Amino acid sequence: MKQLGLIIVIICGGLLLYATQDFPAWGDPTAPVHTHLSPHFITEGLHETGAPNLVTAVLADYRGYDTMFETVVVFCAGIACILLLRTFVQRTRGREYRHTPTGVVLHIQDPDKDLNNPREFELIDNMWVPHDLIIKTVSRMLIPFIQIFALYVVAHGDFSPGGGFQGGVIFGASLILLALSFDLRSSLRRISEKMLGILSALGVIIYSGIGIACMLLGGNFLDYGRLTAILPVDPDHIRAMGMLGVEIGVGFAVMAVMVIIYTNIASQGRHQQGL
Amino acid sequence: MPDLLTEIVNKYNYWLYIILMMIGLYAMIAKNNLIKKLVGMNIFQTAIILFFISMGYKDNATIPIIMGGHGGEAAHKTIEASQYINPLPHVLMLTAIVVSVATLGVALALIILIYQRYQTLEEDELRMRVKQK
């Protein structure tokens, strides 16, 4: 196997390196990469889309179709994790719950019996780890700022580095931090699996919905220019508005999916026990 | 020989990234542990991402965000194509990053399933256990 791998690697690498001789020198402004399409993007991008951040302009407008499917890829991964991992394990006999307000521990024999108000109780299982006060407090303080920053990144995507993906990931990270510092259950108590699922769907629906709205308004799919009919914005910035809209959708989807993937992988699909 | 050297010096970025790719590919083929294969896979994909990004670079140009594009005063003054680097590769690679992340997620999920079934991630042991079943 190793020898075979070596041979394959050498052949591929040799081919690739051999071909580099025809490349234009690195950073040469006259290379076709810089002369064919990019001048148009750079010089016209701002006028055509109204987004100074050209990367966002190309990402969300010129190649918005790509980006939609990029979001779909994330979405797909999330659903795939649910499909593969999510399991409902049998309730074991004899579970112990701690009543969070009082700290009273109670023991339940009957596997089918449910608690009348489960939000106040938390299951005590073998994976149980006692909390560390410092970590809890620090993350409790940090998380709001992280989330504010995430929103900023999303909202400001078309002016400065950033956008839906980045913002969504940061927001998801804040929730994952919560899950790490407290435990999975308490993070799921704040944002339930159902909510995550619906949010992930909502995000992509927002994106494609905007596109279809443009279609209904007589344009092509994702032709934001048409949105002038329903949005009271000056035509120069209407496309930027459309981009903002799709970025928000992306933000939702990515955030939700990040948390979904984390929760499923971290708990092997058994959400009721944390790390 | 010297011209080869100059060749390499001129395009050292491509050389580096291709070598990096091949390291990743080799790891994917030759490693025995599934996680290590996965790491190799990520090296491979990351190297490709770097490869693309580097092709967007242009001498003495800056990141593709129009200076002072906020207020719209830039909307009137003409923009030189030579000022800014090519935004397209960045866009493409944003997508590629997301794709690789998604693939990684699914792969990890599968690895968890495999571990639940066979209690090992070493390929040879896996083969043995599969035969036993």
Next chain:
Amino acid sequence: MDPILSFRPLLAVMVSMLVIPVLISSGKKPNAREAWTFAAGLVKFGLIVSMLPAVLQGQEYLFTLSTPFPGVPIQLRVDALGMLFALVASFLWIFTSLYSIGYMRGLNEHGQTRFFVFFALALSSTIGVAFSANLFTLYLFYELLSLATYPLVTHHQDKKSKISGRRYLTFILGTSIGLVLPAMLICYHYAGTLDFTATGILSGQVPTPVLITLFFVFIFGFAKAAIMPFHSWLPAAMVAPTPVSALLHAVAVVKVGVFSIVRIVTGIYGVDLLSDLHIGPIAAGIAAITILAGSLIAMSQNELKRLLAFSTISQLSYIVLGVVLLSPKAMTGGIIHIAMHAFGKITLFFCAGAIMVATGKKYLSEMKGIGRRMPITMGAFFIGALSIIGVPPCGGFISKWYLALGTLQADQMPLLIVLLTSSLLNAIYFIPIVFKAFFVPETDALFNAKFQEAPLCCVIPLTITALISIWLFFYPQPFFDLARMAIN
């Protein structure tokens, strides 16, 4: 004159296919099922006869289903040669279905519905072959026939039939896919068409060596003609119920093989091209070997049906021999032999089956004195045998007469000798059976009982076919006309 466009050819082919759903649905009620089979058979025959007069006046019926490849439609054309074959096959189907009722019920076989369904399918494809307007359509129905007969051959579903079925498919499908299909494609590659035309399509387009190889690939590729060494599927196929052996392996399937070769000779190559190539005699030699070898092996058989099978093998090569001799008389003889041999041989098979039903005997050694018990059957057997041997007053004589004349016309003295020898051999292995049946004191207590025939459904058909093969000696006219038209 331009052909008549009409649905009749398609109907004639499809009738027995259309009746299949009805057969399946009425599987629980045997009488209704057989009634339907009969109806289909009569309608089929009626349709074909209805086209006879026009064909005798040199008209042709044409029907095009679709054109899958440029220049190669799925097309049905009714011409003299096809008409002759279709007449024989569809006419005999009626009697065979009557016979198979008696036979299947007599031995109360299982899966009778399946039997009748696939029998109908096989008949459809036979008529399809007869009416094919080009090689591709012919190949289509040829393959269909191979597949439709498989469940009939393996009807008993036991180990023996499984093995025979395997051999059957190996030979039939193997040759048709492995030899005929590529050959056909090469023809198409060179000629750009596959239609059967009187002048042939290959003349002047194909290098000679390719032509010669192709010809032999075709001759052996149509393994249903059972030319040695591709003959051994036929004896194997005798595990099938006797009606199958009677109609399919004495008439339909094997004649389809021969018929395809005739089509290749007359339609694809054309007489002129072949006579330029001078490969007729070689092919005739191959056929002659099969004739003699077949008869010789037949002599050494003890099981009646296997004997008949080998005699069929040798008789088929008569037809091939006649056609590849390319002399008008020989070709006429060969083509008529399709009909004559059909009536003679089906009678013999019917008799064999009748004996099976009545006494359960299949080996010749057990049939001493059986004539006393089943005089009608054995009488018919005698007539059939005479017809095969080629003794007047039986149809067989006429075709053999013309074949002999043809050999002289093509001045192939040795082949004439071959023909006569093999007739002699036929006599040698047929006459003793009849003799023992009537004039040897029975050894088996089973035959002491006085006159006791097989069920009527079995006896009537074999009597009629026997009488017809006599009648054909005096009135072979329609077949003659058709044959003459076919070779002009």
Next chain:
Amino acid sequence: MSAHYPALIILIPLLAAFLNTAFVWLDKRLCYPTTVLGLGGSVYFCIRLLLKVVGNGTMAYHVGGWAPPMGIELRVDNLSALVLLLVSVIAFMNIIASRKSINEELTFKSGAFYTIYLLFVTGLLGVVATADLFNLYVLLEITSLSAYALLAMGNQDRAPLASLNYIFLGVVGASFYLLGVGYLYIMTGTLNMADVNSLLPGIAGSSAVMVAFVFCLVGIWIKMGLFPLHTWLPNAYSYAPVSSSRVIAPLMTKVMVYVMIRMMISVFGLDFVFEQISLEGWVVALASVAIISGAVMALAQKDLKKMLAYIIVCEIGYMVGGAWLGNSQGMTGAILHIVNDAIMTFALFLVLGNIVFTRKKTAIKDLRGIFSSMPWTMAGFILVGISIIGVPPTCGFFSKWYLLLGGIEAGASFFVFALVLSSLISAVLVFRVVETAFFSPEDGGHEHEKAALNEAPVSMLVPLGLTGVAIIAVGIWSGYIVQHIILPFIQQGIS
């Protein structure tokens, strides 16, 4: 309205997938109807699209209103319209057929399954419709991701491992393709297929372009499972739940063949492929080896699922070889075989699905006497079987005809030999199964007649019946398909 068809066929199943996900948590009962509606909608629009395209020529759709090469273009010509219809119809029929088994196998996760399923179909449709090299990569990854998930789901023990191997190889394939695109982009500076095609003559003979082509090709081959890169395929397909392998097996490989043909004709151009690269000798030889080895390995299998998987490997050789013969006959055969083989493979897996559903066992020796217990399914199997052997008037014969003609025309005798041999071998394959299913056990007797009728549910038989009809119909009227759909496309490609 009709101008939007290219976008609609993709958007409808996509939206259905999103709504589906919401319904998983809102109201489960809505999941299945949404899925059926989504797929049905795409079938409807695919039919309309095909008629329109065949009627008045290629349709281009500029997403976001940006003209190519700036924006992304969807371009539907005869070939893509044909494949689109194929994909949507098969996906639709499969969802009808697999409802029961899905509800049995994964009860509470069925919603998630439907979502992934829809995404898979969307990805395939997108791959076929797009005219942008990078967009093709993204959609390819969506398809592959959902395929990984679909193949690994369920309770089969070995499925996850097989699917993981698929991931490793699939990622390598996709990355190779991406590298090829990158090289092309460096040399041309564009990603639009037509644009690349127009720019290539300017840089003819550059080794970078050739390497780009080779890497794209190898990447596609890996995804397609061409021998010897097929190692992931048999396990992945045979250990997966039938309801997912039934749609992935027919469509994934065929769409990849489509992508290869698209690359050869629309991106690099035939003259580049056959004059500058001129690998055809090697590729056809490889394809022939693939055919033979696939057939032989299928012969060696004792399990029906595995046998089918290797039959797929063999059929891939047909199409690759045909496309690389370098004459229009061979290309016609390859394209026609995309259609036929998709139908045949689908039908085979339908049969397999029925057997799994009723018997739970797929080893060939366990099929004894199945003829009398499930006659309709086995009738279907025989029909597909003779189509795979290549007996007229079933469709399998007609593509084989064109492939053989192309082989004779190109003088590729080894390829012709491989084709004939493989049809003989597949005859053995089919009738081996038939014998086991048809004949009574050695110890004589007709007890199989008494065997109770235990046929699959109607919802699984109807798709099989329809597919059987399609096998005959496509066969008899393949002339029309070739004349009106395939040949015009090839003419465009050559000119």
